[in-house]
Amino acid sequence: MSALSVTAASKQAPKRLPIRDAATVMLIDASGREPKVLMGRRHEGVRFMPGKYVFPGGRVERADGLVSVAAPYPPHVERRLKHGVRRATASRVKAYGLAAIRELAEETGLMIGQRGVAFRARGDAWAPFVEAGIAPSLDGLHFVARAITPPGRPRRFDTRFFAADASLIAARREGVIHADAELVELCWPTLAEARSLDLPAITRLILVDLEARLEDGLERDQPTPFYRRGSQSARELV
Template identity: 45%
Template sequence: MSVPDAAPIRDAATVILLRRGRAEPAVLMGQRGAGAVFMPNKYVFPGGAVDPDDATVPLAEGFGATCEARLVIEAPPELSRALAASAARELWEETGLILGHPGRWDTEPPEDWRDFAGTGHRPTASGLTFVFRAITPAGRPRRFDARFFLADAGRLKGDPDDFSRASDELSHLHWVPLAEARRLDLPFITEVVLAEVAASLDRDGPPPDGVPFFDNSGPEPRFRRLV
């Protein structure tokens, strides 16, 4: 059965957790199920689509100025808030790990946020760095405008090895050394992002001027930078 090219493009947030202090840096990855519509069996970072309620969630802290400025390029200003919340929610749902600060909610949390709010935390974007953006090519069963955020595992609240509260969306959750991660069965875009992360760790001097963007929104794919 053919897949129409007009599949809607949904905004999404992906979290690349980087754990240092070992022999070499490691990233957190999990495997999608064999029956998943999108990228079955592939190893991926935690993440997913923005939900409508994410824009209403009270953040403990927002993005830094540079990330904020780059996130709103070719996007509505209010989207950055939703992306920040979505990143924390997806990480919580898929791994059981908390990216937030202790704090009370002054309003009733949306249904898909009740478990997170029950931990006594509010989501934060202060530890997230916007490092990559990619739009899924046409012809796929699902399409996303995904923003990838790098975060140090030291920002997590709680034990980074405790996945007991994770959903069953990702299996085989584990910390993978960067050199080994690229040997897994990965989506193409995940390979590219891993290469960018590895290069950034090896780089001496200032970070690159801009965020790489694989833009598949038009008839021809384009690779450019958001500055």
């Protein structure tokens, strides 16, 4: 093939985006007659899912796996998080839940953890926890689903969806939600109300999985749905 042909072919070939580890947490308020879930509306100016209602979450950072925790995952949660993961090191698997907790705090100001526990972290991302004296804790996180963003999107993530009871909130930072933030609004809809919001397709599917898990009991060890191509693939149980 000539150099010209190679150049033309490279221009036509779609760019293969890396798939980044990500995590999100679905906070559940079970104090009323019907459970409610925390959701946030994304800023219209962001590139990924603008204006959509989502669960707080984001990309896993390398420093997340180096953070000490007040309590580890329940054994069955850690085992299911490791399933099907290449190089499923302890720090990598721990980082999933810690990223979900960190992103929740960054996007909503809500911190999950325990007070009065020795806590070690690196980097500025965890500074609010250090200042508040909150050590993140993984024992209240329940692994609900996993999904990989399908090809053709501006960003691709391999996301772990956790659920946690809102009673685990140990501290709250004010002023996080505003007109220029990533999340411009927070709400606590029931699951039925959430389905009427402007949701990404995968979020709508995860709500179904969440409802089933709430009915059966989040603490139970159950197979986890895995959407290998986001909402465009069959639902596997792993």
